[in-house]
Amino acid sequence: MTLTPDQIAAYERDGFFVQHQALSQAAVENLLACTLDFETHAHPGHVLEKDGKTYRAFHGCHLYDETYSELIRAPQFLTPAQQLLRDDVYIHQLKVNVKQAFSGEMWPWHQDYVYWRNEDNIPTANIVSVMIFLDDIDEFNGPLFFIPGSHSIGCVDAPKAEDAPEGWEGNVSASLTYQIDAPLVTKLVAKGGLFSATGKKGTAVWFHGNLVHASPPNISPNNRRIAILTYNAVSNTPIIQPETLRPEFLNGRDYRPLATLDIEQIALPA
Ligand code: SIN
Ligand code: MN
Numbered sequence: 001m002t003l004t005p006d007q008i009a010a011y012e013r014d015g016f017f018v019q020h021q022a023l024s025q026a027a028v029e030n031l032l033a034c035t036l037d038f039e040t041h042a043h044p045g046h047v048l049e050k051d052g053k054t055y056r057a058f059h060g061c062h063l064y065d066e067t068y069s070e071l072i073r074a075p076q077f078l079t080p081a082q083q084l085l086r087d088d089v090y091i092h093q094l095k096v097n098v099k100q101a102f103s104g105e106m107w108p109w110h111q112d113y114v115y116w117r118n119e120d121n122i123p124t125a126n127i128v129s130v131m132i133f134l135d136d137i138d139e140f141n142g143p144l145f146f147i148p149g150s151h152s153i154g155c156v157d158a159p160k161a162e163d164a165p166e167g168w169e170g171n172v173s174a175s176l177t178y179q180i181d182a183p184l185v186t187k188l189v190a191k192g193g194l195f196s197a198t199g200k201k202g203t204a205v206w207f208h209g210n211l212v213h214a215s216p217p218n219i220s221p222n223n224r225r226i227a228i229l230t231y232n233a234v235s236n237t238p239i240i241q242p243e244t245l246r247p248e249f250l251n252g253r254d255y256r257p258l259a260t261l262d263i264e265q266i267a268l269p270a
Contacts, residue, residue, distance in 0.1 A: 001076040003083050011084060015151030015211035016195070022076050022204035023132060032134050034067045035096050035225065045249030047172050054103045057172055058096045060249025061227075068094065072229055073261035077130055080206065081231035084128050088257030092116065092127060092232040093250055095172075096134070098225045099142045104218035105174035106142075109185050112230070113155050113209030114178045115171050120251045121239040125155060125209045127232045133203045134225040139196060142218035144205075147185070149192040150212035156180060168246045180212050188212055 001019075010017040023031075038046060038058045045059030061068040072078070072091050081089045093116075098104065112129065116122040137143045158178040164170035170177040180188075197205050207213070209230075218224050237255045245251060 001079055003080045007080075008083065011206060011208065014146075014148040014195075016146055016148070016205060016207040018197075018199065019076070019080070019130075019204040019206065020199070021202055023202040025202060028134055028201045030067055031071065031132075031227065032225065034061070034065050035098070035134065038065075038096070043249075044247060047169070049103060049105050050174060051103065054100055055098050056105065056174075057098065059172070060094060060247075061096060062091060062094045063249060068227070070261055071132075071227070073258055075260045075262075077132075077204070077229060078231075078258055078260050081128055081130070084206065085126055085231065085233040085236075087126070087233035087235050089231040089233055090252060090255050090258055091229060092120070092122070092252045093230040094228070096225060096227045098223065099215070099218045101141070101221050101223050102219060104142055104224060106217045107144075107174070107213075107215045108176050109180040109212060109214040110158070110176050110178060111156060111180065111210050111212055114158055116209065116230075116232075117155060118178070119168070119171065119244070119246050121241055121244075122232065122236060123239060124236050126236045127209045127230060129207055129209070129228050129230045131197065131205045131207070132227045132229070133199055133201050134227060135223050136201050137198050137203075137224055137226075139198060140220040141222045141224040142215050142220075143224070144197040144213050144215045146195040146197060146207065147188045147192045147212045148195050150188045151208040151210040153188070153210070153212075155210055156184065168250055171246075171250070185212065
């Protein structure tokens with residue numbers, strides 16, 4: 001799938017755009033079945049909510065699960081990533097955020113690239129994420145909120161939040177390490193407004209590494225599961241500093257350019 005000039009213009013202007021029906025229902029069901037299986041296996045990249053029992057996220061699934069490893073090569077994701085970054089690409093990060101019914105917690109206002117810059121030494125913001133809906137998402141089950149155009153402010157030097165957990169755990173918790181403060185959010189929303197990322201399962205939303213975003217808790221009876229694939233340009237690989245490296249499930253080590261795989265290979269349930 002090749003992006004249209006309008007989609008590329010929206011990405012540059014707003015910092016995001018929506019790709020409808022990016023995945024078939026069968027492919028989504030296949031991914032969900034794998035995701036349910038993750039709950040039965042311990043892995044250091046599997047993270048819980050503050051209650052210590054509800055799953056919050058599974059990180060680096062493409063490193064150990066064949067279906068997710070195929071997903072990153074599917075043409076409807078890999079080709080736009082190459083187009084948007086104007087380069088060959090590899091996966092810097094992949095996660096499934098499950099935001100479960102009744103207990104899924106919030107994500108405070110933040111930008112993603114500040115984590116990849118400060119923690120992983122990725123030199124520029126030429127990095128893009130695509131969020132794939134594994135459930136129908138509406139206003140009730142904790143959709144992402146974007147501030148259109150907020151990527152244009154560049155990467156904000158947010159101070160470390162005092163209540164954030166130490167180390168990489170803080171980077172994925174409901175008390176995030178680097179947050180955008182209320183006065184700046186207010187100013188950005190006054191200019192750009194708010195966009196709520198809702199839609200049917202199989203929808204994909206592409207967003208820039210500097211786009212300011214957040215999401216509220218899920219108090220509804222419906223899960224809100226999403227996969228987020230972060231592609232980086234091969235010309236933008238991290239400047240390695242071994243003593244500070246985050247685990248591979250957050251900070252990809254395989255910089256080889258990805259080649260596309262036929263989507264039919266993941267389209268049918270196993
Ligand atoms: C994120 O900001 O990376 C994820 C937010 C969410 O899952 O709602
Ligand atoms: Mn984020």
